[in-house]
Amino acid sequence: MSFQKVFGTSPDGSWRAPGRVNLIGEHTDYNDGLVLPIALPNRILVTASKRDDGRIAVASSGQRGVIEFAIDDLAPGSVGDWAAYPAGAAWILRESGYPIGGANLLVESDLPSGAGLSSSAALLCATFVALLGLRDLEVDPAEIARLAQKAENQYVGAPVGLMDQMASMCCTEGHALFFDIRAMSTDQIPFDPPADDLALLVVDVKAPHRHVDGEYAARRKSCEQAAAELGVPALRSIAFEDLDDALARLSDDVVRRRVRHVVTEIRRVEDAVALMRAGKLREVGPLFTASHASLRDDFEITVPELDVAVDTALEAGALGARMTGGGFGGCIIALVEASAADAVLSAIEKAFAEHGFSAPSSLAATPSAGASRVS
Numbered sequence: 001m002s003f004q005k006v007f008g009t010s011p012d013g014s015w016r017a018p019g020r021v022n023l024i025g026e027h028t029d030y031n032d033g034l035v036l037p038i039a040l041p042n043r044i045l046v047t048a049s050k051r052d053d054g055r056i057a058v059a060s061s062g063q064r065g066v067i068e069f070a071i072d073d074l075a076p077g078s079v080g081d082w083a084a085y086p087a088g089a090a091w092i093l094r095e096s097g098y099p100i101g102g103a104n105l106l107v108e109s110d111l112p113s114g115a116g117l118s119s120s121a122a123l124l125c126a127t128f129v130a131l132l133g134l135r136d137l138e139v140d141p142a143e144i145a146r147l148a149q150k151a152e153n154q155y156v157g158a159p160v161g162l163m164d165q166m167a168s169m170c171c172t173e174g175h176a177l178f179f180d181i182r183a184m185s186t187d188q189i190p191f192d193p194p195a196d197d198l199a200l201l202v203v204d205v206k207a208p209h210r211h212v213d214g215e216y217a218a219r220r221k222s223c224e225q226a227a228a229e230l231g232v233p234a235l236r237s238i239a240f241e242d243l244d245d246a247l248a249r250l251s252d253d254v255v256r257r258r259v260r261h262v263v264t265e266i267r268r269v270e271d272a273v274a275l276m277r278a279g280k281l282r283e284v285g286p287l288f289t290a291s292h293a294s295l296r297d298d299f300e301i302t303v304p305e306l307d308v309a310v311d312t313a314l315e316a317g318a319l320g321a322r323m324t325g326g327g328f329g330g331c332i333i334a335l336v337e338a339s340a341a342d343a344v345l346s347a348i349e350k351a352f353a354e355h356g357f358s359a360p361s362s363l364a365a366t367p368s369a370g371a372s373r374v375s
């Protein structure tokens with residue numbers, strides 16, 4: 001799609017923001033916990049030109065037409081569908097006092113949407129870096145991530161945590177981002193499976209999910225209710241060693257299982273990071289598998305496609321496998337010996353055909369850099 005053809009002017013620059021896969025630490029971010037995502041090479045690209053009339057026009061190579069709105073008229077929910085994301089970015093920038101003027105934005109993507117790879121956060125982050133970059137406004141990447149979360153929570157209405165935006169803004173090439181939400185601190189953990197003759201497979205099980213629906217919000221609400229019942233600000237405050245005592249104080253069995261997932265998952269992130277720092281990447285595999293079991297049995301956010309993909313990967317020799325992202329579809333990751341990668345992928349394809357599921361697809365999980373200006 002030619003920028004010149006769509007907007008009748010030439011662009012001032014292009015900015016990219018990547019999607020992510022989370023290695024471990026699922027549904028822990030909104031509990032003030034720990035997460036460990038990597039950014040993908042797949043990204044959303046926003047090509048932009050300045051306007052000085054206070055208006056933003058957005059077009060997407062995947063959608064028909066141009067959507068245009070005045071920044072001053074924006075209010076939560078005022079622009080719908082995919083354009084809600086760029087509109088939400090402009091709205092929170094206006095609310096936060098950033099002088100963004102106006103812009104033409106062309107959105108292009110090689111990041112599958114609805115696959116749990118954080119295309120929403122990537123679209124938001126790419127819009128932020130483009131709108132700020134057009135005006136040479138320098139803003140700390142973690143602050144942009146926080147603004148992107150606010151836009152998604154308050155403008156789009158999706159109660160997501162802060163992991164995806166931080167991954168899109170703050171990941172670095174060759175590393176996983178160890179992000180402690182309570183401390184708002186980050187550490188870059190070297191992550192290079194090929195150096196250990198390993199591979200990280202990412203398999204899209206093609207059972208699309210959405211966060212705006214009730215299940216994600218319901219999980220978040222149970223966690224917040226449990227924290228209130230236990231008298232703590234967030235479930236992060238429950239130490240792994242105190243888990244049994246905490247569970248005994250909760251009245252509802254479902255809530256008890258939600259809490260058990262969150263507290264044990266935070267411990268698994270700590271264990272995974274310790275193993276990676278010690279150069280024992282192979283030993284992280286069983287933690288992936290334990291995470292999946294917890295998400296399936298205690299948090300109840302897996303679907304048959306995710307469970308079949310994980311079980312098949314393990315039967316075919318994976319060192320560990322788990323669903324990644326918000327759940328109810330999306331992708332699994334599997335840590336495998338590099339020599340076994342093809343066999344594991346073929347086994348998953350075969351199992352999907354036998355179950356009558358849509359054919360899965362895989363993508364390269366090279367740990368990549370966060371958002372940046374491209375040209």
Ligand code: GAF
Nearest residue numbers: 026027160161162163325326
């Ligand atoms: C989605 C959300 F957007 C994240 O904030 C996080 O909660 C994740 O699901 C689950 O770990 O990607």
